Amino acid sequence: MLYAFTNHFLGKFKNHPPSPFPVLPIIGHLYLFKKPIHRALAKISDRYGPVLLLRFGSRPVLLVSSPSAAEECLTKNDIVFANRPRLLAGKHLGYNYTSLVWASYGDHWRNLRRISSLEILSSHRLQMMSHARADEVRSLMRRLARSPNQTVDMKPMLFELMLNNMMRMIAGKRYYDEGVEVTEDAGKFQEMVSDTLRLGGTTNISDFVPAVRWVQGSRGYENSLIELQKKRDEFMQSLIEENRKIGSPHDDKKNMIEVLLSLQESDPEYYTDDIIRGLLLALFSAGTDTSAGIMEWAMSLMLYHPEVLQKAHNELEYCVGHDRLVNESDLPKLPYLHYVIKETMRMYPVGALIPHESSKECTIGGFHIPRGTMLLVNLWAIQHDPKIWDEPTKFKPERFKELGDGMRVGFKLLPFGTGRRGCPGENLAMRMVGLTLASLIQCFEWEMLDEKIDMTEKLGLSLSKVHSSQIKCRPRPTMLNVLDQI
DSSP states (O other): HHHHHHHHHHHHHTOOOOOOOOTEEETGGGGGSSSSSHHHHHHHHHHHHHHEEEEEEEEEEEESSSSHHHIIIIIIIITTTOOOOHHHHHHHHHHTTTTTEEEEEHHHHHHHHHIIIIIIOHHHHHHTTHHHHHHHHHHHHHHTTTTTTTEEEEHHHHHHHHHHHHHHHHHHHOOOOTOOOOOHHHHHHHHHHHHHHHHHHHGGGGGTOHHHHHHTTHHHHHHHHHHHHHHHHHHHHHHHHHHHOOOOOOOGGGOHHHHHHHHHHTTTTOOOOOHHHHHHHHHHHHHHHHHHHHHHHHHHHHHHHHHHHHHHHHHHHHHOOOOOOOGGGGGOOOHHHHHHHHHHHHHHHHHSEEEEESOOEEEETTEETTTOOOEEHHHHHHOOOOSSEEEEEEEEGGGGGSSOOOOOOOTTOOOTTOOOGSSSTTHHHHHHHHEEEEEEEEHHHEESSOOOOOEEESSSSEEEEEEEEOOEEEGGGGGHHHHHOO
């Protein structure tokens, strides 16, 4: 009790943000948390305010749940909060905090960001790789069309689509197709990605209570991270060596490994294999589960709201017709489809909690924030706030008709983050998500197997569904001729 009261009054004396009472020794506020964590933190903010200082064990954590406070953190104090918190996942999966995702703000991080934005994920590079995305979507349409009136398991179907797409962009090869036996390499690849999503998207009690590491020793969570990184390194290095032996083609046909190997030739001391592996592994992690999850949420929501699905199909009929497949150049002419995607990402944001860490003292909302404070921007809470959004729990794509064309609506909607740490893969994600959803809606009729779909969510690297959606699919009669030709 003495500890709790001392912390409480010391916080007031130092002008720290409000903090739920009591703060317990060793565990801090961890006793308040339940899964899913983003909803638990939203309830705490509803009770104590939009700017709070919590204790996750030994770590001070600034919890922000309002657009104004988020704007203050990510614009005025953007450089202050440009670091990522140092967690075990960053140490072992992020090459000791030197990869693009985990590196602290500085010259090294800025160079990695420049490479990813200008060399790998630029609009020009993405446009050159548009044929690969189109091929993968057509391949999926072909597989679905061959078995009319089939039951589709959405999560693995979309996940394999994104794995194939990222593998083609990164290494110029693919692993999954109808009637093709999964190879040993493909099995290792999928296991590696699944383990990365499972372990890399979670935190461990030892991240917040360091004394636990003495109890765990080298076993448990940390040991799993070490073993996973060994597998990731071996797999990615094998892809690098394959491409190194083949040689570099013309610039227009280079995959991402070949682009990075050409940079290595010009500056071998900086562009080491470690740097290349780190960049590519970040793309794999961020470019698969996230986009597949957005599409699965969108399809589930539209099945719950068939009038929305019908409007999206009517738009495709009007803008594209039924004599050809929709392509990426059609996407700007499909505003209602974009409303659906934006509303999906409002309700189920990819990164429900955005983590940062302060590099020096600053002031947020008039409160003093100490150096080394972990920042959590609760996007889920902001995007479900009834003071900001009309009927926030309802799926209403039309609400975006008057709110502009971009993916951001001030600091009320930030599905890809913002500022220096905003997602560099936003353009790629929107192209792939838009093309896939448009193709699924254009080519097939969809219906639920049961009266409802389980919408239970879990938070890992992204906000995903606990249970995959099982839905019925059959080709639209008007698209049979087109489907027969692909």
